[in-house]
Amino acid sequence: MMLLETKGLTRIYGGLRAVDTVDYTLAKGEIHALIGPNGAGKSTFVGMVSGRIPASEGEVWFDGENVTALPAHARIQRGMAYTFQITAIYARLSLFDNVALALGQRDKAKVRAALDRVGLANRMEQIAGDLAYGHQRLLEIAMGVAQTPRLLILDEPTQGLAESEIEEFNTLIRELAGDTTILLIEHNMSVVMALADEITVLETGKILARGTPAEIHANADVQNAYLGTG
Amino acid sequence: MSLDTRSVTLHLGLIAALIVLGFVLPTYHQGNLARILVLATYAVGYNVLFGYTGLLSLGHAMFFAAGMYGCGLAMHLGGVTVIPALVIGLICAAALSAVVALLALRTIGVAFMIVTLMFAQSVYLTALYLGEWTGGDEGFVIAQASRQIAGYALTDPLTRYYAALSLFAIALLITARMMQMSFGRVLIGVRENEERTRMLGYDVFRHKLAAVVISGTIAGAAGAGYAVLFGYVGATFASVQYSIFPLLWVLLGGMGTTIGPLVGVAFMFYLIDYASGITNAYMLIAGAVLVLLTLFARAGIVGEIRNRWAPWLP
Numbered sequence A: 001m002m003l004l005e006t007k008g009l010t011r012i013y014g015g016l017r018a019v020d021t022v023d024y025t026l027a028k029g030e031i032h033a034l035i036g037p038n039g040a041g042k043s044t045f046v047g048m049v050s051g052r053i054p055a056s057e058g059e060v061w062f063d064g065e066n067v068t069a070l071p072a073h074a075r076i077q078r079g080m081a082y083t084f085q086i087t088a089i090y091a092r093l094s095l096f097d098n099v100a101l102a103l104g105q106r107d108k109a110k111v112r113a114a115l116d117r118v119g120l121a122n123r124m125e126q127i128a129g130d131l132a133y134g135h136q137r138l139l140e141i142a143m144g145v146a147q148t149p150r151l152l153i154l155d156e157p158t159q160g161l162a163e164s165e166i167e168e169f170n171t172l173i174r175e176l177a178g179d180t181t182i183l184l185i186e187h188n189m190s191v192v193m194a195l196a197d198e199i200t201v202l203e204t205g206k207i208l209a210r211g212t213p214a215e216i217h218a219n220a221d222v223q224n225a226y227l228g229t230g
Numbered sequence B: 001m002s003l004d005t006r007s008v009t010l011h012l013g014l015i016a017a018l019i020v021l022g023f024v025l026p027t028y029h030q031g032n033l034a035r036i037l038v039l040a041t042y043a044v045g046y047n048v049l050f051g052y053t054g055l056l057s058l059g060h061a062m063f064f065a066a067g068m069y070g071c072g073l074a075m076h077l078g079g080v081t082v083i084p085a086l087v088i089g090l091i092c093a094a095a096l097s098a099v100v101a102l103l104a105l106r107t108i109g110v111a112f113m114i115v116t117l118m119f120a121q122s123v124y125l126t127a128l129y130l131g132e133w134t135g136g137d138e139g140f141v142i143a144q145a146s147r148q149i150a151g152y153a154l155t156d157p158l159t160r161y162y163a164a165l166s167l168f169a170i171a172l173l174i175t176a177r178m179m180q181m182s183f184g185r186v187l188i189g190v191r192e193n194e195e196r197t198r199m200l201g202y203d204v205f206r207h208k209l210a211a212v213v214i215s216g217t218i219a220g221a222a223g224a225g226y227a228v229l230f231g232y233v234g235a236t237f238a239s240v241q242y243s244i245f246p247l248l249w250v251l252l253g254g255m256g257t258t259i260g261p262l263v264g265v266a267f268m269f270y271l272i273d274y275a276s277g278i279t280n281a282y283m284l285i286a287g288a289v290l291v292l293l294t295l296f297a298r299a300g301i302v303g304e305i306r307n308r309w310a311p312w313l314p
Ligand SMILES: Nc1ncnc2c1ncn2[C@@H]1O[C@H](COP(=O)(O)OP(=O)(O)OP(=O)(O)O)[C@@H](O)[C@H]1O
Pocket: A013, A016, A018, A036, A037, A038, A039, A040, A041, A042, A043, A044, A045, A085
């Protein structure tokens, strides 16, 4: 059963086809990694999935429903959650307020539990903007998780995290897997290899390849375009 | 004490103090404070939109005036009694703010400021144009005899004071409660990071719309209250000056604080009162103090207190 499907999804910026007629499917419960070089169109693609960026052409289907015409907030209400590539938290509000807004309720126990998943529970009263950068990323992930989404979209979540934090992130995502379908944009190949059930490679707005981590690793086109000759 | 208890204590304590003040103050200050409380209600309404939602309107005088004219004309021309007239004033303000919101919220930032300014200007000009009914610039006086509720004359200084206090207390408690509920927290979310708020699944437009209507209706309630309590309705209250005042009051008192609006109005009122006792150039003194405050207390009086000593202040 497909949770997410795009048909001919396209985004045009001036003369540039940033995302070019992408047909894509994502099965329920999967951890799917989206990789590709800088400027490949990854963020633009998930932006169109979530409704943040309007599609120039094509359709987005979520859980059997055509959501192309729905505004972003309506898609989120239907069970998507989105973490930004550039950290987007409420910098002047407390961690409590940040997570409470994500939860939609001000229940201390629930907020604490959500922060606990990323190890920030003891900082509940701190102002989010005062956190170290890595902790801000973790807060944003906690906000995404707190929404108990059916589809969790993570745009380069491990950027700026320390090694130990990346380990914890991997553990968290594995815990979520199964209940939550995860679409993960990631540059850190060890994270991708550790987590992904399947990988899609995007290059200049088009899908270059799709397969298991092993298949992608062995794929000559991908080697050339992206992974280098490793 | 939890945050909620502290904030309830603060607001109820403030209201209790104002109740006591009514008895002890000399009549002159009683009259002043009644006026301050009505204008503070206006500022409380403005603060919902500016302080909490982060939308700067330059046209709130139109909502104040809608309440004032709606209520005042109903009494003056329609012979309606006080309570239904107040309701008519509220309905006028609510309706106007809904229409203005639907049109003005298509714009953001400076454009929003300009659009609200233009709307307010047309309301002002309309009030002048319909001079046959509104009395234009000169306005009109509401007959003393009609300004009473259930036999209590609102012209009596003490009665008037408590009527003004009731109006303010209702506005204060409603907004303070609102800002503790999810709805109010989302407004703060819109102010702090609109995109993040949208991407948490909140309908930002509808929240802004609600904020404008709530803000405009409270402003209208203040306008209607002013008409009833002070018996005068005039186009000055629809002028751009009365759109700038609430912005100044809220900036002075502390934007996004529940009690800042009252502090701002009281401060400015007594500053001008005091300065005009010293010199004819009292606006110069008032201006200088305002400049000093904006330089050294950028968050406003209550905002600075919150930043320095009492981060729990709602
Ligand atoms: N708002 C915009 N206006 C014009 N061009 C844009 C805009 N947003 C993205 N682009 C262009 O679209 C292409 C895809 O950008 P996108 O951000 O989706 O890439 P990405 O795969 O997420 O890259 P990165 O790995 O650097 O995050 C790039 O060439 C980018 O310059």
